[in-house]
Amino acid sequence: xxxxxxxxxWRPHRPxxxxxxxxxxxxPKYLIPPTTGFVKHTPTKLRAPAYSFRGAPMxxxxxxxxxxxxxxxxxxxxxxxxxxxxxxxxxxYHTKTMRTPGPGDYFPEKSTKYVFxxxxxxSISARTKTFRVDSTPGPAAYMLPVVMGPHTVGKAxxxxxxxxxxxxxxxxxxxxxKTPGPAAYRQTDVQVTKFKAPQYTMAARVEPPGDxxxxxxxxxxxxxxxxxHKPCAPIVTFGIKHSDYMTPLVVDVE
Numbered sequence: 462x463x464x465x466x467x468x469x470x471w472r473p474h475r476p477x478x479x480x481x482x483x484x485x486x487x488x489p490k491y492l493i494p495p496t497t498g499f500v501k502h503t504p505t506k507l508r509a510p511a512y513s514f515r516g517a518p519m520x521x522x523x524x525x526x527x528x529x530x531x532x533x534x535x536x537x538x539x540x541x542x543x544x545x546x547x548x549x550x551x552x553x554y555h556t557k558t559m560r561t562p563g564p565g566d567y568f569p570e571k572s573t574k575y576v577f578x579x580x581x582x583x584s585i586s587a588r589t590k591t592f593r594v595d596s597t598p599g600p601a602a603y604m605l606p607v608v609m610g611p612h613t614v615g616k617a618x619x620x621x622x623x624x625x626x627x628x629x630x631x632x633x634x635x636x637x638x639k640t641p642g643p644a645a646y647r648q649t650d651v652q653v654t655k656f657k658a659p660q661y662t663m664a665a666r667v668e669p670p671g672d673x674x675x676x677x678x679x680x681x682x683x684x685x686x687x688x689x690h691k692p693c694a695p696i697v698t699f700g701i702k703h704s705d706y707m708t709p710l711v712v713d714v715e
Contacts, residue, residue, distance in 0.1 A: 476483075494503035499511035536543055573579070606614035611621045629635070652658070
């Protein structure tokens with residue numbers, strides 16, 4: 462074990478506050494743009510022209526002929542079908558016939574009153590619509606004239622009088638000059654012309670300035686966990702083998 466020699470009273474120790482050396486860098490995470498190819502080429506180098514292989518070009522016009530995909534019947538010639546007589550079994554044709562009445566649809570026994578002489582017969586039917594149109598007034602539609610009051614008909618009526626309200630114009634209390642009354646004027650405040658009494662207002666409570674942050678109380682402390690003033694066994698912790706302040710060796714592999 463080699464003994465390290467330190468100059469002065471300085472010894473390795475933890476910093477009092479956070480420094481940049483405690484934070485690790487992202488490492489070789491960022492890549493340099495390539496100098497080959499066309500996509501994402503580095504802008505600091507010249508880029509040669511790039512060519513790509515393309516597939517076969519599309520047809521300018523599609524062929525509209527159906528091609529040899531139709532199977533022509535060999536029994537069809539230029540002049541028509543070359544077949545013998547062929548027959549098929551079909552169902553009976555449905556003919557549309559008119560339904561005419563038969564002998565059982567007639568009742569000759571009911572025609573005696575039309576063929577032979579018979580006594581006159583009458584039936585009771587409902588009222589016709591002509592009576593409903595008749596809108597002549599009935600006895601209850603008329604009303605006899607009144608015999609009381611000034612509107613009697615055919616009788617002499619006594620003079621009648623009505624009670625009318627007091628007129629607003631031409632009255633003894635009518636104000637022709639339209640002058641305002643005593644209640645039209647506003648009363649002047651006494652404090653305007655005389656000594657004004659002192660006035661007081663009730664303001665809110667004023668709080669003195671101070672620290673309003675929350676302070677820990679007696680229950681927030683745990684004195685039973687403090688062991689600095691008591692003897693205890695040695696405590697060993699696992700640390701790191703290398704220093705946080707040493708720059709790692711980066712080897713560029715080409």
